[in-house]
Amino acid sequence: MNLEKYIQSIEGLDKQSMEEALDHWDHLTHPIGSLGELETLTIRLAGIQKKKIPNIEKKAVIVMCADNGIFHEDISSSPQEFTQMLANAMVQGDTGVCSLAGYTNAEVVVVDIGMLHTGPFDKRVLDYNVRQSTENFYVQDAMSREDAIQGILNGIAVAEKKIAEGVKIFGTGELGIANTTTSAAVLHAITKFPAEECVGYGAGINDVQYQKKVKVVKEGVANRIKEEDDVISILAKVGGLDIAGLVGVFLAGAKNRVPVVMDGIISSVAAMVAVELNPLVKDFIYASHLSKELAAPKVFEYMKIRPLVSLDMRLGEGSGCPFTFMILESGIHCMENMGQIAKTNIDPYVQVNLRK
Incomplete structure:
Protein backbone atom coordinates (compact mmCIF):
# COMPACT_ATOMS: atom_id res chain seq x y z
CA MET A 1 0.00 0.00 0.00
CA ASN A 55 -25.96 3.57 12.98
CA ILE A 56 -23.13 2.57 15.34
CA GLU A 57 -24.52 -0.76 16.50
CA LYS A 58 -21.23 -2.64 16.07
CA LYS A 59 -18.45 -0.98 18.08
CA ALA A 60 -14.81 -1.77 18.80
CA VAL A 61 -12.02 -0.24 20.86
CA ILE A 62 -8.62 -0.91 19.28
CA VAL A 63 -5.81 -0.97 21.84
CA MET A 64 -2.27 -0.64 20.49
CA CYS A 65 0.43 -2.09 22.76
CA ALA A 66 4.11 -1.16 22.51
CA ASP A 67 7.20 -0.61 24.61
CA ASN A 68 9.46 2.44 24.52
CA GLY A 69 13.22 2.71 24.88
CA ILE A 70 12.89 6.05 26.65
CA PHE A 71 11.90 3.97 29.69
CA HIS A 72 15.62 3.61 30.45
CA GLU A 73 15.86 7.29 31.41
CA ASP A 74 14.02 6.55 34.70
CA ILE A 75 10.87 8.46 33.80
CA SER A 76 8.35 5.74 34.67
CA SER A 77 6.99 4.30 37.90
CA SER A 78 6.36 0.81 36.43
CA PRO A 79 8.60 -1.91 34.97
CA GLN A 80 8.40 -2.61 31.23
CA GLU A 81 7.02 -6.08 31.90
CA PHE A 82 3.73 -4.42 32.83
CA THR A 83 2.93 -3.73 29.17
CA GLN A 84 2.72 -7.40 28.25
CA MET A 85 1.13 -8.37 31.56
CA LEU A 86 -1.63 -5.80 31.05
CA ALA A 87 -2.11 -6.87 27.43
CA ASN A 88 -2.72 -10.42 28.62
CA ALA A 89 -5.07 -9.16 31.33
CA MET A 90 -6.95 -7.09 28.78
CA VAL A 91 -7.74 -9.97 26.43
CA GLN A 92 -8.95 -11.84 29.51
CA GLY A 93 -11.40 -9.00 30.16
CA ASP A 94 -9.86 -7.86 33.44
CA THR A 95 -8.99 -4.19 32.80
CA GLY A 96 -11.00 -0.98 33.09
CA VAL A 97 -11.67 -0.53 29.39
CA CYS A 98 -13.02 -4.06 29.19
CA SER A 99 -15.67 -3.34 31.82
CA LEU A 100 -16.65 -0.01 30.27
CA ALA A 101 -16.66 -1.41 26.73
CA GLY A 102 -18.71 -4.37 27.90
CA TYR A 103 -21.35 -2.00 29.24
CA THR A 104 -21.76 -0.57 25.74
CA ASN A 105 -21.46 -3.96 24.01
CA ALA A 106 -18.20 -2.95 22.33
CA GLU A 107 -15.42 -5.36 21.40
CA VAL A 108 -11.91 -4.71 22.75
CA VAL A 109 -9.23 -5.54 20.16
CA VAL A 110 -5.75 -5.90 21.70
CA VAL A 111 -2.84 -5.51 19.30
CA ASP A 112 0.89 -6.13 19.82
CA ILE A 113 2.44 -3.54 17.55
CA GLY A 114 5.76 -3.11 19.35
CA MET A 115 5.94 -4.88 22.70
CA LEU A 116 8.99 -6.49 24.22
CA HIS A 117 8.30 -10.20 24.51
CA THR A 118 8.94 -10.59 28.23
CA GLY A 119 6.83 -13.66 28.86
CA PRO A 120 4.11 -15.89 27.44
CA PHE A 121 1.52 -14.16 25.24
CA ASP A 122 -2.16 -14.84 25.41
CA LYS A 123 -2.92 -16.05 21.89
CA ARG A 124 -5.82 -13.59 21.63
CA VAL A 125 -3.37 -10.67 21.45
CA LEU A 126 -3.12 -9.88 17.72
CA ASP A 127 0.41 -9.99 16.30
CA TYR A 128 1.22 -6.90 14.24
CA ASN A 129 4.61 -6.37 15.87
CA VAL A 130 6.90 -4.08 13.87
CA ARG A 131 9.81 -4.40 16.30
CA GLN A 132 10.24 -5.23 19.98
CA SER A 133 10.30 -1.75 21.54
CA THR A 134 11.68 1.46 20.17
CA GLU A 135 15.10 2.86 21.03
CA ASN A 136 15.82 5.49 23.68
CA PHE A 137 15.12 8.76 21.84
CA TYR A 138 17.23 10.68 24.34
CA VAL A 139 20.35 9.12 22.78
CA GLN A 140 19.18 8.06 19.27
CA ASP A 141 16.14 8.08 17.03
CA ALA A 142 13.32 5.99 18.47
CA MET A 143 12.93 4.09 15.19
CA SER A 144 13.47 4.40 11.47
CA ARG A 145 11.04 6.25 9.23
CA GLU A 146 10.28 2.89 7.63
CA ASP A 147 9.30 1.42 11.00
CA ALA A 148 7.01 4.38 11.71
CA ILE A 149 5.31 3.99 8.33
CA GLN A 150 4.95 0.25 8.88
CA GLY A 151 3.34 0.96 12.25
CA ILE A 152 0.82 3.26 10.57
CA LEU A 153 0.15 0.66 7.85
CA ASN A 154 -0.35 -2.05 10.47
CA GLY A 155 -2.86 0.18 12.25
CA ILE A 156 -4.72 0.64 8.97
CA ALA A 157 -4.73 -3.12 8.44
CA VAL A 158 -6.19 -3.82 11.88
CA ALA A 159 -8.92 -1.21 11.43
CA GLU A 160 -9.85 -2.28 7.90
CA LYS A 161 -10.15 -5.90 9.01
CA LYS A 162 -12.66 -4.86 11.69
CA ILE A 163 -14.50 -2.61 9.21
CA ALA A 164 -14.86 -5.62 6.91
CA GLU A 165 -16.46 -7.41 9.88
CA GLY A 166 -19.05 -4.64 10.16
CA VAL A 167 -17.65 -2.30 12.83
CA LYS A 168 -19.33 1.13 12.56
CA ILE A 169 -17.30 3.11 15.12
CA PHE A 170 -13.87 2.79 16.73
CA GLY A 171 -12.47 3.78 20.07
CA THR A 172 -8.71 4.13 20.40
CA GLY A 173 -6.62 2.94 23.32
CA GLU A 174 -3.07 1.98 24.17
CA LEU A 175 -0.81 0.13 26.57
CA GLY A 176 2.85 0.99 26.88
CA ILE A 177 5.10 1.88 29.78
CA ALA A 178 6.64 5.35 29.19
CA ASN A 179 4.22 6.26 26.39
CA THR A 180 3.16 9.50 28.06
CA THR A 181 6.77 10.57 27.52
CA THR A 182 6.78 9.71 23.82
CA SER A 183 3.42 11.43 23.33
CA ALA A 184 4.68 14.50 25.19
CA ALA A 185 7.73 14.60 22.91
CA VAL A 186 5.62 14.39 19.75
CA LEU A 187 3.27 17.06 21.09
CA HIS A 188 6.19 19.35 21.95
CA ALA A 189 7.87 18.80 18.58
CA ILE A 190 4.76 19.48 16.49
CA THR A 191 3.14 22.32 18.42
CA LYS A 192 6.24 24.05 19.79
CA PHE A 193 4.41 24.41 23.10
CA PRO A 194 6.94 24.53 25.99
CA ALA A 195 8.02 21.10 27.18
CA GLU A 196 6.74 21.93 30.66
CA GLU A 197 3.22 22.25 29.21
CA CYS A 198 3.47 18.97 27.31
CA VAL A 199 4.72 16.74 30.12
CA GLY A 200 2.54 15.23 32.83
CA TYR A 201 2.86 12.71 35.62
CA GLY A 202 1.61 9.77 33.56
CA ALA A 203 0.69 6.69 35.60
CA GLY A 204 2.32 8.22 38.68
CA ILE A 205 5.89 9.41 39.13
CA ASN A 206 7.59 11.45 41.84
CA ASP A 207 8.71 15.05 41.43
CA VAL A 208 12.32 14.09 40.75
CA GLN A 209 11.24 11.79 37.94
CA TYR A 210 8.93 14.51 36.62
CA GLN A 211 11.85 16.91 36.29
CA LYS A 212 13.82 14.20 34.50
CA LYS A 213 10.87 13.67 32.17
CA VAL A 214 10.71 17.36 31.28
CA LYS A 215 14.48 17.40 30.65
CA VAL A 216 14.32 14.26 28.51
CA VAL A 217 11.49 15.63 26.37
CA LYS A 218 13.02 19.10 25.99
CA GLU A 219 16.56 17.96 25.20
CA GLY A 220 15.54 14.85 23.28
CA VAL A 221 13.39 16.86 20.90
CA ALA A 222 16.03 19.59 20.57
CA ASN A 223 18.69 17.01 19.71
CA ARG A 224 16.63 14.83 17.38
CA ILE A 225 14.22 17.09 15.51
CA LYS A 226 15.27 19.35 12.64
CA GLU A 227 13.25 22.25 11.25
CA GLU A 228 12.64 20.44 7.96
CA ASP A 229 11.31 17.23 9.58
CA ASP A 230 7.77 16.31 8.59
CA VAL A 231 5.28 14.77 10.99
CA ILE A 232 6.25 11.19 10.16
CA SER A 233 9.90 11.99 10.82
CA ILE A 234 8.90 13.48 14.19
CA LEU A 235 6.91 10.34 15.00
CA ALA A 236 9.86 8.15 14.03
CA LYS A 237 12.46 10.13 15.95
CA VAL A 238 10.70 10.69 19.28
CA GLY A 239 7.40 8.79 19.13
CA GLY A 240 6.25 5.24 19.71
CA LEU A 241 4.72 2.40 17.75
CA ASP A 242 1.48 2.53 19.73
CA ILE A 243 1.06 6.12 18.50
CA ALA A 244 1.90 5.05 14.94
CA GLY A 245 -0.64 2.24 15.02
CA LEU A 246 -3.35 4.57 16.29
CA VAL A 247 -2.51 7.08 13.55
CA GLY A 248 -3.34 4.25 11.15
CA VAL A 249 -6.70 3.66 12.85
CA PHE A 250 -7.63 7.34 12.53
CA LEU A 251 -6.62 7.35 8.86
CA ALA A 252 -8.51 4.13 8.12
CA GLY A 253 -11.61 5.48 9.81
CA ALA A 254 -11.55 8.61 7.68
CA LYS A 255 -10.79 6.70 4.48
CA ASN A 256 -13.63 4.22 5.09
CA ARG A 257 -16.10 6.76 6.55
CA VAL A 258 -16.07 5.23 10.03
CA PRO A 259 -15.92 7.60 13.03
CA VAL A 260 -13.03 7.23 15.45
CA VAL A 261 -13.09 8.33 19.10
CA MET A 262 -10.06 9.81 20.88
CA ASP A 263 -9.32 8.69 24.43
CA GLY A 264 -6.53 10.20 26.53
CA ILE A 265 -3.27 11.94 25.81
CA ILE A 266 -1.62 9.17 23.75
CA SER A 267 -4.53 8.55 21.37
CA SER A 268 -5.15 12.31 21.23
CA VAL A 269 -1.58 12.89 20.04
CA ALA A 270 -2.10 10.12 17.47
CA ALA A 271 -5.24 11.92 16.28
CA MET A 272 -3.24 15.13 16.02
CA VAL A 273 -0.61 13.40 13.87
CA ALA A 274 -3.32 11.96 11.59
CA VAL A 275 -4.87 15.41 11.15
CA GLU A 276 -1.43 16.84 10.35
CA LEU A 277 -1.20 14.26 7.55
CA ASN A 278 -4.62 15.25 6.18
CA PRO A 279 -6.80 17.95 7.80
CA LEU A 280 -9.98 16.23 6.57
CA VAL A 281 -9.38 13.48 9.15
CA LYS A 282 -10.55 15.89 11.86
CA ASP A 283 -14.15 15.61 10.61
CA PHE A 284 -14.16 11.90 11.45
CA ILE A 285 -12.87 12.27 15.02
CA TYR A 286 -14.88 12.56 18.23
CA ALA A 287 -13.04 13.71 21.36
CA SER A 288 -14.30 11.66 24.29
CA HIS A 289 -13.10 13.21 27.54
CA LEU A 290 -10.66 15.66 29.04
CA SER A 291 -7.95 13.51 30.57
CA LYS A 292 -6.50 14.52 33.93
CA GLU A 293 -3.04 14.33 32.34
CA LEU A 294 -1.55 17.83 32.43
CA ALA A 295 -0.93 18.09 28.69
CA ALA A 296 -4.43 17.06 27.60
CA PRO A 297 -5.80 20.63 27.24
CA LYS A 298 -2.88 21.52 24.97
CA VAL A 299 -3.96 18.94 22.38
CA PHE A 300 -7.49 20.35 22.32
CA GLU A 301 -6.10 23.87 22.08
CA TYR A 302 -3.91 22.96 19.12
CA MET A 303 -6.59 20.92 17.31
CA LYS A 304 -9.34 23.45 18.09
CA ILE A 305 -11.75 20.80 19.35
CA ARG A 306 -13.33 20.14 22.72
CA PRO A 307 -14.07 16.96 24.66
CA LEU A 308 -17.59 15.78 25.40
CA VAL A 309 -17.10 15.10 29.12
CA SER A 310 -14.62 15.76 31.91
CA LEU A 311 -14.44 13.05 34.57
CA ASP A 312 -10.85 13.47 35.84
CA MET A 313 -9.92 10.13 34.28
CA ARG A 314 -6.34 9.21 33.39
CA LEU A 315 -6.44 5.43 32.95
CA GLY A 316 -5.79 5.31 29.21
CA GLU A 317 -6.57 1.97 27.53
CA GLY A 318 -9.40 3.60 25.55
CA SER A 319 -11.48 3.86 28.71
CA GLY A 320 -13.02 7.22 27.78
CA CYS A 321 -14.38 6.01 24.44
CA PRO A 322 -17.44 4.06 25.67
CA PHE A 323 -18.90 7.28 27.10
CA THR A 324 -18.90 8.74 23.59
CA PHE A 325 -20.54 5.59 22.26
CA MET A 326 -23.35 6.08 24.80
CA ILE A 327 -23.80 9.76 23.97
CA LEU A 328 -23.97 9.10 20.24
CA GLU A 329 -26.36 6.19 20.73
CA SER A 330 -28.61 8.44 22.82
CA GLY A 331 -28.79 10.93 19.98
CA ILE A 332 -29.49 8.25 17.39
Whole structure:
Protein backbone atom coordinates (compact mmCIF):
# COMPACT_ATOMS: atom_id res chain seq x y z
CA MET A 1 0.00 0.00 0.00
CA ASN A 2 1.19 3.50 -0.83
CA LEU A 3 0.59 5.47 2.37
CA GLU A 4 0.72 8.87 0.69
CA LYS A 5 -1.92 7.92 -1.88
CA TYR A 6 -4.07 6.41 0.86
CA ILE A 7 -3.93 9.62 2.90
CA GLN A 8 -4.73 11.83 -0.10
CA SER A 9 -7.73 9.69 -1.09
CA ILE A 10 -9.66 10.67 2.06
CA GLU A 11 -12.84 12.65 1.32
CA GLY A 12 -14.75 15.01 3.57
CA LEU A 13 -18.22 14.94 5.08
CA ASP A 14 -21.27 14.35 2.90
CA LYS A 15 -23.16 17.65 3.07
CA GLN A 16 -26.42 16.28 1.62
CA SER A 17 -26.72 13.65 4.32
CA MET A 18 -26.03 16.29 6.97
CA GLU A 19 -28.78 18.50 5.55
CA GLU A 20 -31.19 15.56 5.59
CA ALA A 21 -30.27 14.77 9.20
CA LEU A 22 -30.72 18.42 10.17
CA ASP A 23 -34.12 18.53 8.50
CA HIS A 24 -35.10 15.31 10.28
CA TRP A 25 -34.18 16.79 13.66
CA ASP A 26 -36.06 19.99 12.91
CA HIS A 27 -39.29 18.08 12.32
CA LEU A 28 -39.16 16.24 15.64
CA THR A 29 -41.31 17.29 18.59
CA HIS A 30 -39.02 19.68 20.41
CA PRO A 31 -37.89 23.28 20.15
CA ILE A 32 -35.50 23.34 17.21
CA GLY A 33 -31.91 22.80 18.37
CA SER A 34 -32.90 22.23 21.99
CA LEU A 35 -30.98 18.95 22.23
CA GLY A 36 -27.79 20.83 21.44
CA GLU A 37 -24.76 18.62 20.98
CA LEU A 38 -26.88 15.47 20.62
CA GLU A 39 -28.11 17.03 17.40
CA THR A 40 -24.82 18.39 16.08
CA LEU A 41 -22.92 15.19 16.91
CA THR A 42 -25.40 12.97 15.09
CA ILE A 43 -25.67 15.37 12.14
CA ARG A 44 -21.90 15.09 11.68
CA LEU A 45 -22.19 11.33 12.06
CA ALA A 46 -24.73 11.35 9.22
CA GLY A 47 -22.18 13.21 7.10
CA ILE A 48 -19.57 10.60 7.94
CA GLN A 49 -21.75 7.61 7.10
CA LYS A 50 -23.64 9.24 4.21
CA LYS A 51 -26.85 8.24 5.96
CA LYS A 52 -29.66 10.45 7.29
CA ILE A 53 -30.08 8.40 10.47
CA PRO A 54 -26.68 6.91 11.34
CA ASN A 55 -25.96 3.57 12.98
CA ILE A 56 -23.13 2.57 15.34
CA GLU A 57 -24.52 -0.76 16.50
CA LYS A 58 -21.23 -2.64 16.07
CA LYS A 59 -18.45 -0.98 18.08
CA ALA A 60 -14.81 -1.77 18.80
CA VAL A 61 -12.02 -0.24 20.86
CA ILE A 62 -8.62 -0.91 19.28
CA VAL A 63 -5.81 -0.97 21.84
CA MET A 64 -2.27 -0.64 20.49
CA CYS A 65 0.43 -2.09 22.76
CA ALA A 66 4.11 -1.16 22.51
CA ASP A 67 7.20 -0.61 24.61
CA ASN A 68 9.46 2.44 24.52
CA GLY A 69 13.22 2.71 24.88
CA ILE A 70 12.89 6.05 26.65
CA PHE A 71 11.90 3.97 29.69
CA HIS A 72 15.62 3.61 30.45
CA GLU A 73 15.86 7.29 31.41
CA ASP A 74 14.02 6.55 34.70
CA ILE A 75 10.87 8.46 33.80
CA SER A 76 8.35 5.74 34.67
CA SER A 77 6.99 4.30 37.90
CA SER A 78 6.36 0.81 36.43
CA PRO A 79 8.60 -1.91 34.97
CA GLN A 80 8.40 -2.61 31.23
CA GLU A 81 7.02 -6.08 31.90
CA PHE A 82 3.73 -4.42 32.83
CA THR A 83 2.93 -3.73 29.17
CA GLN A 84 2.72 -7.40 28.25
CA MET A 85 1.13 -8.37 31.56
CA LEU A 86 -1.63 -5.80 31.05
CA ALA A 87 -2.11 -6.87 27.43
CA ASN A 88 -2.72 -10.42 28.62
CA ALA A 89 -5.07 -9.16 31.33
CA MET A 90 -6.95 -7.09 28.78
CA VAL A 91 -7.74 -9.97 26.43
CA GLN A 92 -8.95 -11.84 29.51
CA GLY A 93 -11.40 -9.00 30.16
CA ASP A 94 -9.86 -7.86 33.44
CA THR A 95 -8.99 -4.19 32.80
CA GLY A 96 -11.00 -0.98 33.09
CA VAL A 97 -11.67 -0.53 29.39
CA CYS A 98 -13.02 -4.06 29.19
CA SER A 99 -15.67 -3.34 31.82
CA LEU A 100 -16.65 -0.01 30.27
CA ALA A 101 -16.66 -1.41 26.73
CA GLY A 102 -18.71 -4.37 27.90
CA TYR A 103 -21.35 -2.00 29.24
CA THR A 104 -21.76 -0.57 25.74
CA ASN A 105 -21.46 -3.96 24.01
CA ALA A 106 -18.20 -2.95 22.33
CA GLU A 107 -15.42 -5.36 21.40
CA VAL A 108 -11.91 -4.71 22.75
CA VAL A 109 -9.23 -5.54 20.16
CA VAL A 110 -5.75 -5.90 21.70
CA VAL A 111 -2.84 -5.51 19.30
CA ASP A 112 0.89 -6.13 19.82
CA ILE A 113 2.44 -3.54 17.55
CA GLY A 114 5.76 -3.11 19.35
CA MET A 115 5.94 -4.88 22.70
CA LEU A 116 8.99 -6.49 24.22
CA HIS A 117 8.30 -10.20 24.51
CA THR A 118 8.94 -10.59 28.23
CA GLY A 119 6.83 -13.66 28.86
CA PRO A 120 4.11 -15.89 27.44
CA PHE A 121 1.52 -14.16 25.24
CA ASP A 122 -2.16 -14.84 25.41
CA LYS A 123 -2.92 -16.05 21.89
CA ARG A 124 -5.82 -13.59 21.63
CA VAL A 125 -3.37 -10.67 21.45
CA LEU A 126 -3.12 -9.88 17.72
CA ASP A 127 0.41 -9.99 16.30
CA TYR A 128 1.22 -6.90 14.24
CA ASN A 129 4.61 -6.37 15.87
CA VAL A 130 6.90 -4.08 13.87
CA ARG A 131 9.81 -4.40 16.30
CA GLN A 132 10.24 -5.23 19.98
CA SER A 133 10.30 -1.75 21.54
CA THR A 134 11.68 1.46 20.17
CA GLU A 135 15.10 2.86 21.03
CA ASN A 136 15.82 5.49 23.68
CA PHE A 137 15.12 8.76 21.84
CA TYR A 138 17.23 10.68 24.34
CA VAL A 139 20.35 9.12 22.78
CA GLN A 140 19.18 8.06 19.27
CA ASP A 141 16.14 8.08 17.03
CA ALA A 142 13.32 5.99 18.47
CA MET A 143 12.93 4.09 15.19
CA SER A 144 13.47 4.40 11.47
CA ARG A 145 11.04 6.25 9.23
CA GLU A 146 10.28 2.89 7.63
CA ASP A 147 9.30 1.42 11.00
CA ALA A 148 7.01 4.38 11.71
CA ILE A 149 5.31 3.99 8.33
CA GLN A 150 4.95 0.25 8.88
CA GLY A 151 3.34 0.96 12.25
CA ILE A 152 0.82 3.26 10.57
CA LEU A 153 0.15 0.66 7.85
CA ASN A 154 -0.35 -2.05 10.47
CA GLY A 155 -2.86 0.18 12.25
CA ILE A 156 -4.72 0.64 8.97
CA ALA A 157 -4.73 -3.12 8.44
CA VAL A 158 -6.19 -3.82 11.88
CA ALA A 159 -8.92 -1.21 11.43
CA GLU A 160 -9.85 -2.28 7.90
CA LYS A 161 -10.15 -5.90 9.01
CA LYS A 162 -12.66 -4.86 11.69
CA ILE A 163 -14.50 -2.61 9.21
CA ALA A 164 -14.86 -5.62 6.91
CA GLU A 165 -16.46 -7.41 9.88
CA GLY A 166 -19.05 -4.64 10.16
CA VAL A 167 -17.65 -2.30 12.83
CA LYS A 168 -19.33 1.13 12.56
CA ILE A 169 -17.30 3.11 15.12
CA PHE A 170 -13.87 2.79 16.73
CA GLY A 171 -12.47 3.78 20.07
CA THR A 172 -8.71 4.13 20.40
CA GLY A 173 -6.62 2.94 23.32
CA GLU A 174 -3.07 1.98 24.17
CA LEU A 175 -0.81 0.13 26.57
CA GLY A 176 2.85 0.99 26.88
CA ILE A 177 5.10 1.88 29.78
CA ALA A 178 6.64 5.35 29.19
CA ASN A 179 4.22 6.26 26.39
CA THR A 180 3.16 9.50 28.06
CA THR A 181 6.77 10.57 27.52
CA THR A 182 6.78 9.71 23.82
CA SER A 183 3.42 11.43 23.33
CA ALA A 184 4.68 14.50 25.19
CA ALA A 185 7.73 14.60 22.91
CA VAL A 186 5.62 14.39 19.75
CA LEU A 187 3.27 17.06 21.09
CA HIS A 188 6.19 19.35 21.95
CA ALA A 189 7.87 18.80 18.58
CA ILE A 190 4.76 19.48 16.49
CA THR A 191 3.14 22.32 18.42
CA LYS A 192 6.24 24.05 19.79
CA PHE A 193 4.41 24.41 23.10
CA PRO A 194 6.94 24.53 25.99
CA ALA A 195 8.02 21.10 27.18
CA GLU A 196 6.74 21.93 30.66
CA GLU A 197 3.22 22.25 29.21
CA CYS A 198 3.47 18.97 27.31
CA VAL A 199 4.72 16.74 30.12
CA GLY A 200 2.54 15.23 32.83
CA TYR A 201 2.86 12.71 35.62
CA GLY A 202 1.61 9.77 33.56
CA ALA A 203 0.69 6.69 35.60
CA GLY A 204 2.32 8.22 38.68
CA ILE A 205 5.89 9.41 39.13
CA ASN A 206 7.59 11.45 41.84
CA ASP A 207 8.71 15.05 41.43
CA VAL A 208 12.32 14.09 40.75
CA GLN A 209 11.24 11.79 37.94
CA TYR A 210 8.93 14.51 36.62
CA GLN A 211 11.85 16.91 36.29
CA LYS A 212 13.82 14.20 34.50
CA LYS A 213 10.87 13.67 32.17
CA VAL A 214 10.71 17.36 31.28
CA LYS A 215 14.48 17.40 30.65
CA VAL A 216 14.32 14.26 28.51
CA VAL A 217 11.49 15.63 26.37
CA LYS A 218 13.02 19.10 25.99
CA GLU A 219 16.56 17.96 25.20
CA GLY A 220 15.54 14.85 23.28
CA VAL A 221 13.39 16.86 20.90
CA ALA A 222 16.03 19.59 20.57
CA ASN A 223 18.69 17.01 19.71
CA ARG A 224 16.63 14.83 17.38
CA ILE A 225 14.22 17.09 15.51
CA LYS A 226 15.27 19.35 12.64
CA GLU A 227 13.25 22.25 11.25
CA GLU A 228 12.64 20.44 7.96
CA ASP A 229 11.31 17.23 9.58
CA ASP A 230 7.77 16.31 8.59
CA VAL A 231 5.28 14.77 10.99
CA ILE A 232 6.25 11.19 10.16
CA SER A 233 9.90 11.99 10.82
CA ILE A 234 8.90 13.48 14.19
CA LEU A 235 6.91 10.34 15.00
CA ALA A 236 9.86 8.15 14.03
CA LYS A 237 12.46 10.13 15.95
CA VAL A 238 10.70 10.69 19.28
CA GLY A 239 7.40 8.79 19.13
CA GLY A 240 6.25 5.24 19.71
CA LEU A 241 4.72 2.40 17.75
CA ASP A 242 1.48 2.53 19.73
CA ILE A 243 1.06 6.12 18.50
CA ALA A 244 1.90 5.05 14.94
CA GLY A 245 -0.64 2.24 15.02
CA LEU A 246 -3.35 4.57 16.29
CA VAL A 247 -2.51 7.08 13.55
CA GLY A 248 -3.34 4.25 11.15
CA VAL A 249 -6.70 3.66 12.85
CA PHE A 250 -7.63 7.34 12.53
CA LEU A 251 -6.62 7.35 8.86
CA ALA A 252 -8.51 4.13 8.12
CA GLY A 253 -11.61 5.48 9.81
CA ALA A 254 -11.55 8.61 7.68
CA LYS A 255 -10.79 6.70 4.48
CA ASN A 256 -13.63 4.22 5.09
CA ARG A 257 -16.10 6.76 6.55
CA VAL A 258 -16.07 5.23 10.03
CA PRO A 259 -15.92 7.60 13.03
CA VAL A 260 -13.03 7.23 15.45
CA VAL A 261 -13.09 8.33 19.10
CA MET A 262 -10.06 9.81 20.88
CA ASP A 263 -9.32 8.69 24.43
CA GLY A 264 -6.53 10.20 26.53
CA ILE A 265 -3.27 11.94 25.81
CA ILE A 266 -1.62 9.17 23.75
CA SER A 267 -4.53 8.55 21.37
CA SER A 268 -5.15 12.31 21.23
CA VAL A 269 -1.58 12.89 20.04
CA ALA A 270 -2.10 10.12 17.47
CA ALA A 271 -5.24 11.92 16.28
CA MET A 272 -3.24 15.13 16.02
CA VAL A 273 -0.61 13.40 13.87
CA ALA A 274 -3.32 11.96 11.59
CA VAL A 275 -4.87 15.41 11.15
CA GLU A 276 -1.43 16.84 10.35
CA LEU A 277 -1.20 14.26 7.55
CA ASN A 278 -4.62 15.25 6.18
CA PRO A 279 -6.80 17.95 7.80
CA LEU A 280 -9.98 16.23 6.57
CA VAL A 281 -9.38 13.48 9.15
CA LYS A 282 -10.55 15.89 11.86
CA ASP A 283 -14.15 15.61 10.61
CA PHE A 284 -14.16 11.90 11.45
CA ILE A 285 -12.87 12.27 15.02
CA TYR A 286 -14.88 12.56 18.23
CA ALA A 287 -13.04 13.71 21.36
CA SER A 288 -14.30 11.66 24.29
CA HIS A 289 -13.10 13.21 27.54
CA LEU A 290 -10.66 15.66 29.04
CA SER A 291 -7.95 13.51 30.57
CA LYS A 292 -6.50 14.52 33.93
CA GLU A 293 -3.04 14.33 32.34
CA LEU A 294 -1.55 17.83 32.43
CA ALA A 295 -0.93 18.09 28.69
CA ALA A 296 -4.43 17.06 27.60
CA PRO A 297 -5.80 20.63 27.24
CA LYS A 298 -2.88 21.52 24.97
CA VAL A 299 -3.96 18.94 22.38
CA PHE A 300 -7.49 20.35 22.32
CA GLU A 301 -6.10 23.87 22.08
CA TYR A 302 -3.91 22.96 19.12
CA MET A 303 -6.59 20.92 17.31
CA LYS A 304 -9.34 23.45 18.09
CA ILE A 305 -11.75 20.80 19.35
CA ARG A 306 -13.33 20.14 22.72
CA PRO A 307 -14.07 16.96 24.66
CA LEU A 308 -17.59 15.78 25.40
CA VAL A 309 -17.10 15.10 29.12
CA SER A 310 -14.62 15.76 31.91
CA LEU A 311 -14.44 13.05 34.57
CA ASP A 312 -10.85 13.47 35.84
CA MET A 313 -9.92 10.13 34.28
CA ARG A 314 -6.34 9.21 33.39
CA LEU A 315 -6.44 5.43 32.95
CA GLY A 316 -5.79 5.31 29.21
CA GLU A 317 -6.57 1.97 27.53
CA GLY A 318 -9.40 3.60 25.55
CA SER A 319 -11.48 3.86 28.71
CA GLY A 320 -13.02 7.22 27.78
CA CYS A 321 -14.38 6.01 24.44
CA PRO A 322 -17.44 4.06 25.67
CA PHE A 323 -18.90 7.28 27.10
CA THR A 324 -18.90 8.74 23.59
CA PHE A 325 -20.54 5.59 22.26
CA MET A 326 -23.35 6.08 24.80
CA ILE A 327 -23.80 9.76 23.97
CA LEU A 328 -23.97 9.10 20.24
CA GLU A 329 -26.36 6.19 20.73
CA SER A 330 -28.61 8.44 22.82
CA GLY A 331 -28.79 10.93 19.98
CA ILE A 332 -29.49 8.25 17.39
CA HIS A 333 -32.21 6.81 19.62
CA CYS A 334 -33.89 10.22 19.71
CA MET A 335 -33.71 10.49 15.93
CA GLU A 336 -35.39 7.11 15.59
CA ASN A 337 -37.98 7.37 18.36
CA MET A 338 -39.06 10.97 18.94
CA GLY A 339 -42.44 11.91 17.49
CA GLN A 340 -42.90 14.13 14.45
CA ILE A 341 -44.17 17.65 15.05
CA ALA A 342 -46.62 17.14 12.20
CA LYS A 343 -48.47 14.50 14.25
CA THR A 344 -49.16 16.91 17.12
CA ASN A 345 -51.47 19.88 17.37
CA ILE A 346 -48.50 22.21 17.71
CA ASP A 347 -48.24 24.83 14.98
CA PRO A 348 -44.77 24.28 13.45
CA TYR A 349 -44.59 27.96 12.50
CA VAL A 350 -44.53 29.05 16.13
CA GLN A 351 -41.77 26.63 17.14
CA VAL A 352 -38.85 28.24 18.91
CA ASN A 353 -35.60 27.89 17.00
CA LEU A 354 -32.81 27.65 19.58
CA ARG A 355 -30.18 26.87 16.98
CA LYS A 356 -30.00 30.46 15.70
